[in-house]
Amino acid sequence: MTIQTCEPGATRVTYKMDDGVTLVGEAFGAADAPPVILAHGGGQTRYAWSRVAQRLGDAGWQAVALDLRGHGESDWHEGGDYSIPRFGHDLDHVARQFGQKPVIVGASLGGNAGLLVAGQGADAPCRGLVLVDITPKIDERGVDKIIGFMGRHMDEGFASYDEAAEAIAGYTNRKGRKSNRDSLRRYLREGEDGRLRWHWDPAFIVGRKSSRMAPESLGQLEGALAAVTVPILLVRGSNSDLVNDESVAEFLKIAPQAQFRDVTGAGHMIVGDRNDVFAETLDDFLSGL
CATH class of the missing domain: 3.40.50.1820 (Alpha/Beta hydrolase fold, catalytic domain)
Incomplete structure (x- = not known):
């Protein structure tokens, strides 16, 4: 350590x-x-x-x-x-x-x-x-909802923090909540193309889709x-x-x-x-x- x-x-x-x-x-x-x-x-x-x-x-x-x-x-x-x-x-x-x-x-x-x-x-x-x-x-329906949300914005990302906040509010049914840029910085990273993407490896969600409910x-x-x-x-x-x-x-x-x-x-x-x-x-x- x-x-x-x-x-x-x-x-x-x-x-x-x-x-x-x-x-x-x-x-x-x-x-x-x-x-x-x-x-x-x-x-x-x-x-x-x-x-x-x-x-x-x-x-x-x-x-x-x-x-x-x-x-x-x-x-x-x-x-x-x-x-x-x-x-x-x-x-x-x-x-x-x-x-x-x-x-x-x-x-x-x-x-x-x-x-x-x-x-x-x-x-x-x-x-x-x-x-x-x-x-x-x-x-399983809840799993599908969560993974669907995560995968939906995985590739294209977001144009702004406000756009990301709006997507999160829609998922959590909390529309109208103000964007907290400082908080969102901890969960998003800026790519070379200037777009914001989640701060996790896309390979993580791909694996979840195929193995989440394996017996x-x-x-x-x-x-x-x-x-x-x-x-x-x-x-x-x-x-x-x-x-x-x-x-x-x-x-x-x-x-x-x-x-x-x-x-x-x-x-x-x-x-x-x-x-x-x-x-x-x-x-x-x-x-x-």
Whole structure:
């Protein structure tokens, strides 16, 4: 792990994977404090966790928000290896870099990766797992909606930040919300042609289209959930496109010891929709450890 100076309040951290990919993250809080790893969803970056990470750092935790491979400042993989097991392998490697076992908080893709890490039973390198709007069994219609949105603007990109903001508002049904250029800079990159494109490798979404609901992936995730022995919390947005009541029922059937919280008024992006409620829910879970 290499550490460099970062923006005030955070420390830039990097982790080298066994296939040469380097992951970039930011750490908040004291380096010897109990660690919490924050893994974002597909198509996002570590900045999705900014307020949560800062809050955790101020509360006495060492919060590390990662850019997963192919996202943000982390390396793209030349061979397009963006399978869920690969993300899980990366997260496992990062979790083993600390002097004490971390709690893993994962949203969507990051949650699937965290589940594979925690699903190693007694060998799991973590002491708690928080899954943010993700379960092994999810609603395929919601997946189609998300992947459709991501793929729709993948090649041509956007002419301006306002155009990108309008597209996001249309997807989230929040038309009329003002564009936040500073925030969008964290999720978009400017190409040589001057157009703005998402800050992730297009190969990531191509792989999702062909493998997202593969039976072997579902079986692997369900097997991992059944093997989890650490405390686990599932947080669902009440308006989620992915996790419906059937998903939750199946989840609790496999892991009856898990805690479950439903966040009213939130969709799949719980942290962005109801950050205050999510932060309080996370605080309660962490204090219980």
